[in-house]
Amino acid sequence: MKVEFAPLNVPVRRRLQTAATLQWVFSFLALAQCCLAAFVLLALSDWWIVALLYAGWLWLDWDTPTCGGRRSQWVRSWGIWEFFRDYFPLTLIKTVDLDPKKNYIFGFHPHGVPVAVLTCLALPVCPSGVLVAGAFGNFCTEATGFSRLFPGLRSHLLMLPFWFRVPLFRDYIMYGGLVSSSKSSLSHLVSRPSGGNVAVIAVGGAPEALDARPGALTLQVLNRKGFIKLALKHGAQLVPVFSFGENELFDQMENPSGSPLRKLQNRLQSIMGVAMPLFHARGVFQYSFGLMPYRKPIHTVVGKPIPVVQTPSPSCEDIECLHQRYLQNLTELFEQHKHNYGLEEQQHLTFI
Template identity: 45%
Template sequence: MKTILAAYPGVLKGTGSSILSALQDLSVAFWPCRYKMEKHLQVISVLQWVISFLAMGAACTVLLIYMFCTDCWLISAIYTAWLIVDWNTPKRGGRRSSWVRNWTVWTYFRDYFPIRLIKTHNLLPSRNYIFGYHPHGIFCFGAFCNFGTEATGFTKKFPGIKPSLATLAGNFRMPVLRDYLMSGGICPVNKNSIDYLLSCNGTGNAVVIVVGGASESLQCAPGLNTVTLKNRKGFVRLALQRGSDLVPVYSFGENDAYKQVIFEEGTYWRTIQKRLQKIIGFAPCLFHGCGLFFGNSWGIVPYGNPITTLESQSQCQKLRIQLRRWWTCTTQCTSGPCRTFLTGTRPALA
């Protein structure tokens, strides 16, 4: 009997430690480790931008119309009135917010790939600039992260320079989405908007134009670097008219974010893509990334491949044709050796 009583406290002690160990394991099961939590936040930050770009404008438009038919019609009426009054703001410099550009979510966005911005030359705040960005990719992740947010420290690397990423003007006709884009300093890619920034907004402006546009997005695929430059003369003409400097910018790894089915020229599907591009302003692409929960499945989450953005030295020539030749050569010189060093492939010109 004494033996049993002597052993009983040990049993209780062992039982208590077992319960404590089980509770610790349970907490780990429901609360992932710091590394996994970081990865989850990175995926969520990228996914929210992809979904916002794809669906926010259409969803908010439908919601605004629906609310007119409910008891919340007054909210829709007030916002619609504000939309009419504020309609031309995107064309007049927009309404950027330093608070939004410095959101913590953008650091998770940056670290997912990760994305880096490499500075090669200083930019003078007394000048205005046009950044020609290559390549387009599917969603321009590098362009948005570097110039639409402060995740890579643009204003610290280039003090006195205000970047304005130019995107499709149709995005600024969508309720809520337009305000979301403007808060990051994003503007419509049309002559009036860019001309205002370069001539009526003082100095220290850097307008970022994705030169290849929708046509270039149809050629993007992992390991393929096709740069569209033919018939792209408007940004050069505008730079000469306003005395702005041109700065070539190339993002290595932009095309590696998604896998895309590229249709050959002359095929039925390529014809459909080009016709839709003329109608809606962008070319619908058949692409896929990885799944949300499993990396080896298909989904809209981009592949986490590094994106390195390199800005080259600004130049300005007197003659447009000479400047365009310089641009082509500089783009090849900027992207060629670096791309060969990084991946062993050189970009092609289309």
């Protein structure tokens, strides 16, 4: 394979963009392991008392990820996120104003190939709910102006509960607005009496990540109704969000349905609860292979809210009716904006 190296005369700003994105990739590939190792080494050193004090704090703070987390506007506003934004670049598009006195559930599509927190044979293991570039850049930082576009609203991106058990790492990810994806966590956010909370959910989850590749428009959503039920139960407004370009960031090994690789991935997913897409893109100093995402523009479009009447005990009919309306609004959002971002008239969403 011929390797295409990056030129030596790359502008400094582009190098800073690459460094910012490399930092992000490292954070969700290896930072959790580094934090855990640091905690263990601290506990075995002469500074064990510090580890003990932190363990006590961890015990007292255990429920915070399910109770709204601990957002830090300072961390969300770091200058490094602006370089991260410009690497692709990322753009957040608002279609309508949202009332800050209400709570919202943003259904984020597509799931994309997430950068993961584990490695296996030098390939990412990809747990559902771990970050994709558009979800992170738009809702865990202020680089694309979320607070400016939606004044009075606080965004929270949901992530698998497991990662909030990792010492030190949990505190870092909570500063960006990440919270546990447990049912109680979502309920806590969308039941806030004064409103103003936004819970962002990558609806497709782990199964959808296995189909994420350039040009893919297949969404795993037909059997995803848990967030619909909670929206009805708490009266939270539903908002479809489509991130154009999300699936263009990585290539993935061919794994058609029924292939040996896909069967293995499905088996591992059923056992471990995580997906294992074998993805690749570019490197830091060359463009031929690596785990850095491609420089492809991402346009995340936030649709109009679907009014939801609070129904403490929603029936199956209530859930199905709202789910169908959500799919209709998501389809309309995609069709209205696809021409603006390079898609052809014959390209349509497929729901499975």
